[in-house]
Amino acid sequence: MKAQALHPSRSGAPRYRPPVYPFTALVGQELMKKALVLNAVNRQLCGVLIRGDKGTAKSTAVRGLAALLPALELVADCPFHCDPHDPLWMCFRCRERLRAGEMLPKETAPVRVVELPLNTTEDRLVGSLDFEHALLTGTKRFQPGLLAEANRGIIYIDEVNLLEDHLVDILLDTAVTGINLVERESVSFIHPARYILIATMNPEEGDIRPQLLDRFGLSVNIEGIFMPAVRMQIARRREAFDLDARSFRKKWSAVEDRLQARIQEAERRLPRVQIGEDLFREISLIAAAHHVAGHRADIMMEKTARTLAAFAGREWVMGDDLIEAAELVLPHRARSPEEAARNGDQSTQEQTQPGESPAPEQPGSESGQEAGGEGKDPSATGSPSEGQPREGEEQPGQPVPQPGNADQTAGGEQQAFEDRLFEIGRLVSIPTYDIRFARDSLKRRSSGRRTTTTTDNKTGRYVRATEVRRNNDLAFDATLRAAAPFQRRRPASRLAVKIEESDIREKVRQKKTSNLLLFLVDASGSMGTRLMSETKGAILALLLEAYQKRDKVGLIAFKGIEAEVLLPPTNSIEIAKRLLEELPTGGKTPLGEGLLTAYQLLKNQMRQDPNILPLLVVVTDGRANVGLFRDKFYDGPQFGEIYREIYQICDLFRQERTIRAVVVDAEEKRLGSFGRSKKLAEALNAKYYVLEEVLSEHLVETVRESRGNSDPHYSK
Amino acid sequence: MKERAVFPFSAIVGQDKMKLALILNAINPRLSGVLIRGEKGTAKSTAVRALAALLPEIEVVKDCPFRCDPQALEKLCPRCQETLAEQGHLHPLREKMRVVDLPINATEDRVVGTLDLEHAIQKGEKRFEPGVLADANRGILYVDEVNLLDDHIVDVLLDSAAMGVNTVEREGVSYTHPAEFILVGTMNPEEGELRPQLLDRFGLCVHISGITNQAQRVEIVKRWSGYELDSGAFSMEWQAQEHQLAERILAARRIFPQVVIADEILIRIANIAIALSVDGHRSDLVMMKAAKTIAAFHSRTVVEPSDVDECVDLALSHRMRKRPFEEMVIDPKRIEEMIAERMSSRASSRY
Structure with a gap:
């Protein structure tokens, strides 16, 4: 084997590039395609986030886009792809050369799409010491990372919601300043890193941090197509591509070329596009009607509308452009009423507190890429010494938690929340909950995150x-x-x-994930309907909290003769919520089976991740009447045996010191009490609460305490 | 140490769905794998290991750590691209498709590959050391107990399974190589579920349970004890059948490119997916590919409706939205009803 065989690719060395499915051959998903094309025309649109079900051609579209991107003029031998005409955003070396009177070698190359795989380590993202060079020469040299490669290009993240927090932090830092400052491993280096983010995600897998969400100029939510004929077409094209990618690409090359030409034309036309005064007013009206926070949405709408006009071949913006622009700009910024009513979509909600008081929002969003906008605005420069101050003037600085503000919003929020939760059950303690939301949106790094x-x-x-x-x-x-x-x-x-x-x-x-909340819910017939809805309400409140904390949540229900893991530990609140809503009740109470299933699941999770902190929340009336390993034909409850089994399982739990438990007694006391849940709590060494007595509020509080996660930010 | 012969695939009693799913993947690697869900002791692992013996030979580039296909020039790894540019040709070699194990405790750097330690120490140069994903290119990546896999390993698996590419940006190395593998996983659902996203990456899914037929159970024990007694002799006994099956797979591979599928059948596939409200379009593509592969396996070049019926539950059972206390099983009769219902409601809404 040749020694240099597996050398990491350098510029010039071949890279593995599998054939890409042509962008124009994608069937349907017009909104997604439009959002991507607009970003190809105008990179000041700050990228796009594509959210959608699995298998809806999200990644295929982004990869296809790369082939359509327009060319960029850059300094030929600069690892940061500096713009030879823009000294403000040049790297040190290019500046020095320019100052020395050197003619910078120019070349044009298509905008690069740099992929950020989930396995990336920090050194590759920000860059590090070039050890090969250091070994050979004994001198230090900076080895540019992905941020350098992505300067003036696009960073593409597939499954962005799965990206590690520490990488997200770096992205946020650099996205705000447009500068990558490296101080590590005895190298100190600074270079421009202005890129746009294009990312895809499947919301089922959990959401992304609101701060990161805010970095995306546009967003689209896509779903599958439900017309058989169209689906057939999708299948046919994919079949043809899989069979012979090369001729498929050839077949589509004319269409691809046409789209690319149109993008280039639109890019040239863009600076000339005019927008009327009345449309500016329209923009602010739309923004206000959707309760967006800050002014970023307005600015993005204006830019998007102008780009749309340019792409349509016009030099003036029309009303329709605005509507289309709003469709792309607002999904992740506005709270649509029906969505707010249906589910508590925290991620959008956090940024769109019914905020006529937008002061503390928008952490640093208008700097960075936008500052460089129009190519004329010198609000930030490539030099660190003069870079930052100007930005400070433009923004309110780092947002500060304002309890007063939070209190104000809480009132209005309460209403919305109660509506939302009504169908699941009365939830009493909403105000405290909402304040936490409001605060959390301001200070996120220290809390509300998975405990790493x-x-x-x-x-x-x-x-x-x-x-x-x-x-x-x-x-x-x-x-x-x-x-x-x-x-x-x-x-x-x-x-x-x-x-x-x-x-x-x-x-x-x-x-990740050190907390695991496992709900063991009694869905048997003895649980009254009223209490069941109460129980669901309480669980939902806890689920919402778990969502914010990025805890894992699991749900086991037992009824009839079996217990079922409805929700294996996950951080997807959506699924949990849906399952909870659909949870049918009725039948006998196989409590022992439920406990055993919970025990096995927790043990399993602990094996996978010894660092996990499991908390078991048992909601039951304690009236077990089915023993373990019984079949359908078993009847005649032998309570003694059934409870002996249950206490044996409780002993298993007690031997696991890390498992903490809470028992919530859901027995309807007015019909007389057996007090069995209380005994269960004792056997489990668990905290005990009576659902009728505690309001959901206290339950939430209780679980939070039991979590043992002393988080000052969350305590009142 | 004398190597023990693997239990012959054709000697496995019953579990026809599982065997079919595995054979289909051996015929058409683009089916992107199979997930086998079932209780303990239902021959899950045995079947996967046995499949290895039936896998056909493929043409690879000699010494290439990714076993590039010398015919598919557009999919060559960086190393083969260089070799081709320097020498003008690639040295082909015939090799059996591989089954590569991904152990549950695998670390991320071993899975995706990392900096070659030895080379760096001795030569002071950076070099990429391929990981499990590289080994599995153009082969089978087998994950036993896939539901117990660490979350971050699952993430990187998803990443490359989706696009057939492994992009490594870690520990000072930056490398991209092909990683097109057939993902075969087994799991016992009692020990926890898989995330829906990973479920979706498996082309097919089978649910198996222990056999209750007494005669078959007896046969299983007999065969197994025969194998335990003398694995060599046992596999000799089954050699003819193994050979026959391998031949059949080869023949199916050969005629697969000629298999055509009519529009009506594609429409039917789409209707099934819509009726069962499956997320996304991967289900359609998988059903189409599976139906074509089944046709090829039956040595036909035209897909018949029965081919679709044969693969519906393989392709869809794990993609349906599961409701509480509902089994992940598809009843063919119910599908017919649902499609009929949908069609009639559409027809009535037109007027």
Whole structure:
């Protein structure tokens, strides 16, 4: 095997590029295609987020877009693809060369789409020390990362909602400033990193952080097509592509070329597009009608409408352009009334508090890419020394939590919330809940996130390296980088690299989700309808909270003769909610089976992730009347045996020290009480509450306390 | 150590759906895999391992860690691209399709590949060390107990299973290579469910349970003890049948490109998917491919409606929205009713 065979690709080296399905051959999904094309025309639209079911050609469309992107003029040998005509946003080297009077070599190349895979480590995203160079020359050199490659291009993230938090943090930082500042592993470097984000996600898998959501100029929600003839066409084209990708692409090349030409034409036309005064007024009316926060939506609508006009071949904006623009700009910013009524979509809600008081919103959104907008606005520059101050003037700075404001919004929110939850059950304690929402939207990094634990057992995702030695989990890349600059000074050995103790770096690994809320719900006939809806209401409140905390949630229901895992531990609140709504009740009470199922599931989860902190919430009236391993024909309750089994299972739980439990007694006391839930609580060593006595509010509070997660931000 | 012969595929008693699903994938790798759901001790793993013996040979580039197809020039890995540019040709080799195991405790760097440690120390150069996804290119990636896999490993699996590409940006290396594998997973649903997104990545899904037929149960025990006693002799006994099946798979592979599917059948497929309210369009594509593969397996070049019926539950059972206390099983009669219902409601709404 040749030595250089598997060298990482450098510029110029071949990369694996599988054939791409042509963008124009996609059937339907016009809104998504439009959003992508508009971003190809005008990169100031700040990218697009595509949310949709699995299997709706989201990723295929984005990958197809790359072939249509217009060309860009750039400095030929600059790793950051600087614009030869824009000294403000140049990297150091290009500036120096320009200052020295050098003619910068120019070339034109299509806008790049840089893919950010989920397995990315920090060093590859921001860049790091080039250890090869350091070994050979003994000097330090910065090895540009993906952010450098993406400067003036597009970063594409598939399944963005699964991206690790620490990478999201980096993206947020750089997206705001347009600058990547690297201070790591003895390299210090700064370079422009202005990119737009295009991302796809399946909301079923959990949502993305609102701050990140806000970075996307446009968003579209797509779903499958339900016309058989169209579906047939989709299948036919895919079949043809799979059979012979090359001739399929050839067949579509004329159409592709036409679209690309149209995009280029629109790009040239864009600066000339005019928008009338009356339409500006229209924009603000639309924005107000959708209760958007801040002014970003207005600005985006104006830009999108102008881009639409340019793409349509006009030099003036029409009313229809505005409507189309609103369709793309508002989905993730506005709260549509019916959506708000149907489900508590927190992600949009957080940004759209019925805010006639938009002051604390919009953290730093207008800087960065937009500042560079129109190419004339010098509000930020490539030089760090003069870069930031100007931005500070334009924004309110980092948002500060304002309890007063939150209280105001809470009142209005309460109404909406109660409506939403009514069908599931009365929920009493909404106000406190809403304040938390409001606060959380302002200060998110410290709370409301999955608790990431740094693990010691060499499992989890490698996020960065550290000098601290703990468990010999060697971070080889970082160790090499640490050793590289000193190689010339160290005595020669047989190996190419001389590594000393002081070079050793270890991996810092992280794992997500340390909380797991498992609901064990009695769905038997003895649970009165009224109490059942109460129970559902309480569980929903907890689910919403779990959503914010990014806890995992699981749901087991038992009725008849069996217990079923309705929802395996997940962070998708949507599924949990739907399942809860559809949960039928009736039949006997196989409590033992329920407990055993819960026990097995928790054990399983703990095996997968030893760091998890499970909390079991049992909601039952305690009137078990089916034992374990009974079949349909079993009747004649033998309570003694049934409860003996139950207490045996409780003993199993008590042996697991990490499992905490709460028992919520859902017995209708007015009909007389057996007090069995209380005994169950004792057997489980669990906290005990009576559903009729505690308001849902307290239940929420209770579970929060039991979670043992002392989070000052959440406590009142 | 003498290697033990694997239990022959054709000697597995019953479980016809599972066997069909596996065979279909052996014929058409683009079916993107199969998920086998079932209780313990239902020959799940045995069947997957046995399938390896039936897999056909494929043409690969010699020494290529990704086993590129020397005929598919547009899909060559970076290394083969370089070789082709330098030498003008690639050295072809025939090799059996592989089954690569993904252990539950695999770390992310082993799965996606990482910096080649040895090479860096000795030569001071960066080199990419391929991981499991590279090994599995153009083969089968087998995950036993896939529902117990760590979440972040599932994420990277999804990432590359979706597009057939593995993009690595970690630990100082940046590398992209083909990762088109047949994802075969087994799971015991009692131990937890899979995320819907990962479920959707499996082209087909079968639900198996223990066999209740007494005669068959006896046969299973007999065959297994025969195998335990002398695995070599046992597989010799089954050699003829194994050979026959392998031949049939090969023949089906050969005629598959000629298989055509009529518009009416595609419409029917779409109607089924719509009637069962399946998310997205992957279900249609899978049904189409599966029906074509079944036709090829029956040595026909025209898809018949029965081919679709044969694959509906394989393709759809794991894609339907599951309601509480509802089994993931599709009743063919119910499908007919639902389609009829849909058609009539559409017809009436027209007037």
